[in-house]
Amino acid sequence: xxxxxxxxxxxxxxxxxxxxxxxxxxxxxxxxxxxxxxxxxxxxxxxxxxxxxxxxxxxxxxxxxxxxxxxxxxxxxxxxxxxxxxxxxxxxxxxxxxxxxxxxxxxxxxxxxxxxxxxxxxxxxxxxxxxxxxxxxxxxxxxxxxxxxxxxxxxxxxxxxxxxxxxxxxxxxxxxxxxxxxxxxxxxxxxxxxxxxxxxxxxxxxxxxxxxxxxxxxxxxxxxxxxxxxxxxxxxxxxxxxxxxxxxxxxxxxxxxxxxxxxxxxxxxxxxxxxxxxxxxxxxxxxxxxxxxxxxxxxxxxxxxxxxxxxxxxxxxxxxxxxxxxxxxxxxxxxxxxxxxxxxxxxxxxxxxxxxxxxxxxxxxxxxxxxxxxxxx
Numbered sequence: 001x002x003x004x005x006x007x008x009x010x011x012x013x014x015x016x017x018x019x020x021x022x023x024x025x026x027x028x029x030x031x032x033x034x035x036x037x038x039x040x041x042x043x044x045x046x047x048x049x050x051x052x053x054x055x056x057x058x059x060x061x062x063x064x065x066x067x068x069x070x071x072x073x074x075x076x077x078x079x080x081x082x083x084x085x086x087x088x089x090x091x092x093x094x095x096x097x098x099x100x101x102x103x104x105x106x107x108x109x110x111x112x113x114x115x116x117x118x119x120x121x122x123x124x125x126x127x128x129x130x131x132x133x134x135x136x137x138x139x140x141x142x143x144x145x146x147x148x149x150x151x152x153x154x155x156x157x158x159x160x161x162x163x164x165x166x167x168x169x170x171x172x173x174x175x176x177x178x179x180x181x182x183x184x185x186x187x188x189x190x191x192x193x194x195x196x197x198x199x200x201x202x203x204x205x206x207x208x209x210x211x212x213x214x215x216x217x218x219x220x221x222x223x224x225x226x227x228x229x230x231x232x233x234x235x236x237x238x239x240x241x242x243x244x245x246x247x248x249x250x251x252x253x254x255x256x257x258x259x260x261x262x263x264x265x266x267x268x269x270x271x272x273x274x275x276x277x278x279x280x281x282x283x284x285x286x287x288x289x290x291x292x293x294x295x296x297x298x299x300x301x302x303x304x305x306x307x308x309x310x311x312x313x314x315x316x317x318x319x320x321x322x323x324x325x326x327x328x329x330x331x332x333x334x335x336x337x338x339x340x341x342x343x344x345x346x347x348x349x350x351x352x353x354x355x356x357x358x359x360x361x362x363x364x365x366x367x368x369x370x371x372x373x374x375x376x377x
Contacts, residue, residue: 162190
């Protein structure tokens with residue numbers, strides 16, 4: 001299932017964006033084999049970021065392990081790893097060594113700061129990477145501190161998703177050139193790229209370099225959230241005049257009264273009027289009023305409510321597997337639909353994968369005797 005069926009990916013276990021990339025590739029049909037440490041996390045059927053993989057438990061520092069990985073790399077189309085720069089080289093598994101065994105191998109590297117630069121060896125997390133790109137500075141209310149947008153911007157949007165894009169682009173190029181290449185995916189690079197539209201507006205004088213002062217950062221009263229009578233919230237985003245008119249009409253307000261709504265000087269008064277109007281009804285009453293209209297107003301759903309929303313349910317935006325409600329694969333394909341697989345337990349498929357990827361039974365036994373593979377459960 002999935003458009004990437006037949007693609008083989010070797011994934012070194014990690015956290016954050018690397019596993020997210022592996023999930024995306026596995027969702028789309030790639031055969032993703034994850035190399036887990038024998039003493040690493042045991043795995044869980046509800047760890048659906050790890051879904052769709054098979055797991056091989058291998059001690060990379062044990063005798064014979066390096067050559068075993070190189071043999072797996074010979075049969076892989078792509079490899080993804082998320083260690084600090086230089087770690088794979090010290091293990092004897094750097095891109096030059098792997099590509100000497102498999103010239104077509106695409107070698108995906110996921111880091112926070114990149115493979116080079118003054119900060120390449122420094123530790124970090126999503127919040128530190130987006131802090132250096134202007135993204136974190138731009139999110140928050142006027143006069144208040146910057147607000148972390150979960151870890152969506154650095155780890156997943158700018159990190160794992162762009163690693164997947166880079167790996168797929170390199171694989172496409174390799175079909176023509178016959179040669180793989182290194183994909184240096186850094187979260188700081190990706191977070192900066194996600195800010196391209198904001199920097200473009202700044203360059204054209206359409207964005208102020210401060211928080212809570214712009215049309216899309218919560219300053220404009222028609223792009224914000226409002227509390228309702230029951231203490232829950234709606235999100236309003238009718239930027240265009242016809243959409244604002246649709247919202248105002250549904251709220252019983254005269255759209256003609258807001259002809260000056262684009263002038264920031266009028267925003268405080270307009271916000272007060274909208275806030276008072278939204279407080280007059282409960283969230284789900286407003287949801288019913290705006291459902292299916294062009295008003296661009298939606299209820300703000302929590303994590304337990306979102307999967308049950310009629311639109312999400314109709315499209316199958318969420319799915320339930322292994323007793324866990326989880327986002328379904330995206331995007332959609334009409335001929336080769338994507339399907340989420342089960343998350344593996346650590347080392348669950350060690351012998352099966354090694355056998356399928358060319359290891360004879362005596363070779364597997366020798367790796368186990370050398371301590372590279374854990375004892376059978």
